[in-house]
Amino acid sequence: MVAKRHTQLGIKSEAQANLSMRFLRALFNFASGQYEDSKGQTLIAENPVKRLTQTRAWYQVERCQSVIKQHELAPWFKAVMNIKNDSLGKNRETIRDYLLLVLFTGLRKEEAACLTWANVDLQNKILKVTDTKNYLDHTLPLSDFLFNLFQQRKASVVNEYVFSGSGGIGHITEQRKQMAKVIQESSVTFTIHDLRRTFIAIAESQDISTYSLKRLLNHKMNNDVTAGYIIKNVERLRDPMQKITSYLLKCIGLEPSAEIVILPTKKRTGQNIITLDV
Structure with a gap:
């Protein structure tokens, strides 16, 4: 059977x-x-x-490796930010902020959806997830972008959940309708877990240490003797977290990708040198 x-x-x-x-x-x-x-x-x-x-009947299923590519982040973000509340849907912006949180923290789907205000410390700029996949509490520092996001959400608290459900009951459980709109508008196909994988891919590209990366993702460090001697201080993750956020914002277009320095140019006319300030 x-x-x-x-x-x-x-x-x-x-x-x-x-x-x-x-x-x-x-x-x-x-x-x-x-x-x-x-x-x-x-x-x-x-x-x-x-x-x-x-009977060797298990299917050999390759692990999904899909992510939002760097050049897709700008149209994806624009489409997400176009999610607005209206008379037909008063909880759409909650889903918008939820999608942004997952992208900028790498939290799992349920970890983000079940986040409560009791576990968000705006004074110290940290959040804590208690009901995790590996049963270990997960504490993360808030980057400037996330801090501003939480401050805006705090101004209109409905219940104990950061991302309250429709009608103010429980937490959000359904995001597919708004996600479909984002996919249609941006032409970027994605799942919630793709956002986590995107966060991981960008974190790895920023040369963040293995130990910091595992702690950012709340991965266990089994059989790693060295990891047992590393002090678990959330402040040590603040710089890596801000670094990942800055890179995302550059891809999105909210931060310049490089510092622009204006240099004077010289134009030679005959024997005279004319200096032009650009």
């Missing part, structure tokens, strides 16, 4: 078929350790999803 269902799901999406069976495997593993008979023996002797491994 497991093998048959896996094949059926694979017709539509091989990646989704694998993911579904991983969930099922996790449920059986939990139940195997949780439920016992009167003699202390597990009620589930074997995980049926094991069959996929034994």
